[in-house]
Amino acid sequence: MHPAASPHPTKAPKRPVAVDLFAGAGGLSLGLEQAGFDVVTSVEYDPVHATTHAFNFPLTDVLCDDIGKLPVDALRRSVQRGWENHHPAEPWDGTVDLVAGGPPCQGFSWIGKRRVDDARNDLIFHFFRLVNSLRPKYFLMENVPGITAGEHKELLADLVSKFEDAGYVVPKPQILNAAHYGVPQDRRRFMLLGYRNDVNPVSHPAPIFQPVRPVRSTLSAQLDGLPLGASVWDAIGDLPDLDAFPALASSDKVKLTSTQRKKMELASSAYARMLCGIDEDPTDFSHPRAGMSGWLTSSWQTQHTQTSIDRFAATEQGKTEKISRFLRLSEGGLCNTLRAGTGGERGAHTSPRPLHPRLARVISVREAARLHSFPDWFRLHSTKWNGFRQIGNAVPPIFGRALGRAVIEALGVEAVKPTIELDLPDEKLLYMAMGEATRFAGATHESIPKSRRQSRELLELAAAV
Structure with missing residues (x-):
């Protein structure tokens, strides 16, 4: 590629x-x-x-x-x-x-x-x-x-x-x-x-x-x-409430106003300030990237039922919600191990996603990325399932x-x-489905393990080449 x-x-x-x-x-x-x-x-x-x-x-x-x-x-x-x-x-x-x-x-x-x-x-x-x-x-x-x-x-x-x-x-x-x-x-x-x-x-x-x-x-x-080291709140405390952005119901990114960016900066910990590029990290020798300054990315909303919202809200920090088995993160502690779940060949099961410590919802892909120490310029696939798997x-x-x-x-x-x-x-590389990504990557049907050839899109691609 x-x-x-x-x-x-x-x-x-x-x-x-x-x-x-x-x-x-x-x-x-x-x-x-x-x-x-x-x-x-x-x-x-x-x-x-x-x-x-x-x-x-x-x-x-x-x-x-x-x-x-x-x-x-x-x-x-x-x-x-x-x-x-x-x-x-x-x-x-x-x-x-x-x-x-x-x-x-x-x-x-x-x-x-x-x-x-x-x-x-x-x-x-x-x-x-x-x-x-x-x-x-x-x-x-x-x-x-x-x-x-x-x-x-x-x-x-x-x-x-x-x-x-x-x-x-x-x-x-x-x-x-x-x-x-x-x-x-x-x-x-x-x-x-x-x-x-x-x-x-x-x-x-x-x-x-x-x-x-x-x-x-x-x-x-x-x-x-x-x-x-950094805590959960050090990592995500400056990120805004996704529900305040109607655009994030149908998109994984939104342009922030100068007021919103300033509010985030004032709430940023030393850990967050380095990940979002406000402060220089003296131990980071990577190539600087142009990034998407002023944008909140990898932040597609997850829509919960009101019943789930009520259960999440009633769950204490550091405790596991009994029905979903989601852990509600403790803002002063560590996140539990973020897991990928299974691929499409094994039923496409999503691993339990932690609950936000203050909001009655699961964390976003960007919040998971912060808890994993990815900088904000780093983009994940636009779909929540692939984004969480990648993290x-x-x-x-x-x-x-x-x-x-x-x-x-x-x-x-x-x-x-x-x-x-x-x-x-x-x-557009972040929005490709499997078939389009396969063509772009120049992968052949034979180069992909059999376990990943189960999708109809890949089988159709194999028949066409």
Whole structure:
């Protein structure tokens, strides 16, 4: 997928090169870019997510393909194209500093059936296949903690053994919580971080923040004396009531008046001020984006029945509403783990969405994005279902940034902030249904896993090509 042209310097500053496999809409890609990497290639098999990724990362070459079938030569050609997008006047020397990715986790999740023979579990070995082919200096694999339990431990041990036999050093994996790195969400994730045996070693990043509410962690005893991280209200307290905007009943965006923008600015926490671009974030080394200044985006209203509204209103903060099983967020605490739900091939079930701490409704996609540490310029797919799925599947960018910084430090390079603002492509990429997204992404019927070929639109497309 070739993104629209964007302005870039004739000779951009040299930054480490990263590749993101299983990229989704781009949470980890953004975190790595914020840490100081040029993410030259991202691979995502879902065409809707791939087009959203292409919108937010105009210099990245986005491959819409199945990792399980992706030839190494095709991946290398994509890296070459992505390098040329970032450095049009300088040839690529073949070096890849980091390959990262989070293989689909449903096969390992405690919430699912956790079948050891789930075909999705094979993707961790395709991750190894592509890492070993590109031979990056470092690799990072993210997954759910369930990968360390039961019979899945044998799969994990096999994976680690393959990396070690291929000349990589794999320190003891860690289960880290995004809340310890400034994300206002209780989100525990397994991290496998390894390095080639001829480069500097890398360690998992130390905690940066004490969560505003205690979370489960083996590191809890080490958090004393650290500053408190952001709370739910720090993340969303400045965002306006969606019901005050009739346009959001039929659209995911609305233009704000100067008075409304000023009101938001006055209510913004330090966390929100950085995400909405009021204050500069000194640890963010990503390319500046043109964004949509003055717009509230990803904010389509959810219409509830009056009965539901009454039940939501009667639910206390920090408690679960008994019928819907939705948790009402506590404004001074952390958000619970935001989940993606299931894809269309598995019934298109939506995971329970938290309730707003003060308003009698579920949170919006933008509010979920704030709780996940996405900046306001970052756009999600216009539909609520896809938008929430993209967030639930993503690594929180601030968390990904901390992981990327650990590799940057091991590389011994100084992070460089690009100065040229990137223009984002046509936002029609955010409104594409599956068939249109498939055509735009250049995906073939064979490149999409069978589980995603169930929609009538895709079958019609397959018959037409």
